[in-house]
Amino acid sequence: xxxxxxxxxxxxxxxxxxxxxxxxxxxxxxxxxxxxxxxxxxxxxxxxxxxxxxxxxxxxxxxxxxxxxxxxxxxxxxxxxxxxxxxxxxxxxxxxxxxxxxxxxxxxxxxxxxx
Amino acid sequence: xxxxxxxxxxxxxxxxxxxxxxxxxxxxxxxxxxxxxxxxxxxxxxxxxxxxxxxxxxxxxxxxxxxxxxxxxxxxxxxxxxxxxxxxxxxxxxxxxxxxxxxxxxxxxx
Numbered sequence: 001x002x003x004x005x006x007x008x009x010x011x012x013x014x015x016x017x018x019x020x021x022x023x024x025x026x027x028x029x030x031x032x033x034x035x036x037x038x039x040x041x042x043x044x045x046x047x048x049x050x051x052x053x054x055x056x057x058x059x060x061x062x063x064x065x066x067x068x069x070x071x072x073x074x075x076x077x078x079x080x081x082x083x084x085x086x087x088x089x090x091x092x093x094x095x096x097x098x099x100x101x102x103x104x105x106x107x108x109x110x111x112x113x114x115x
Numbered sequence: 116x117x118x119x120x121x122x123x124x125x126x127x128x129x130x131x132x133x134x135x136x137x138x139x140x141x142x143x144x145x146x147x148x149x150x151x152x153x154x155x156x157x158x159x160x161x162x163x164x165x166x167x168x169x170x171x172x173x174x175x176x177x178x179x180x181x182x183x184x185x186x187x188x189x190x191x192x193x194x195x196x197x198x199x200x201x202x203x204x205x206x207x208x209x210x211x212x213x214x215x216x217x218x219x220x221x222x223x224x225x
Contacts, residue, residue: 033212033213035215037156041217042202042215042216042217042218043202043215044215045212045213045214048212056212058212059212089156091158091159103161103164104161106158106159106160107158108157108158109157
């Protein structure tokens with residue numbers, strides 16, 4: 001039973017390009033969460049999605065960032081026109097239910113570097 | 116004020132030492148509490164849940180004080196392999212998201 005799969009593990013983008021981060025949840029999990037971890041900081045919640053629905057995007061920057069979790073395929077976190085400040089580790093987590101009292105399983109993260 | 120605040124650290128202790136971390140939270144309606152462990156900026160992994168009556172798992176003891184809105188993690192007989200960053204996590208039970216503290220770094224030395 002594969003865990004949460006994120007790809008790519010490392011992504012380098014020039015300023016102004018687009019970054020697309022993918023997350024496949026654990027089998028049987030229909031709830032996905034994206035977190036961002038800036039260097040020397042903790043994890044910050046970005047967005048919570050179920051299949052085809054955004055449930056909570058209170059942590060998402062208002063511009064350039066979007067997320068989706070289609071009926072088929074992985075969840076995608078998309079960052080348009082990247083800037084140096086977007087450089088961070090982006091972690092995806094999944095859980096079988098949309099409740100925070102159950103364990104969330106994390107992927108290994110995508111490390112985005114903007115040059 | 117941050118929703119979840121942890122001891123700033125870092126904690127540097129010798130093997131065999133007992134070390135305690137505290138974490139305070141601001142939302143009195145919070146109902147779910149966890150400690151996660153993160154190694155070298157890898158993915159966080161659940162260490163233990165924290166229950167109202169307190170709970171123990173081997174060398175690790177977690178406690179919750181609702182009145183003062185803090186949780187604690189006690190590690191006894193520290194091992195080199197305990198070196199990691201410990202993240203305090205707080206959530207509303209019926210909410211999807213959890214709030215993570217910034218973490219406390221522990222280094223156990225021989």
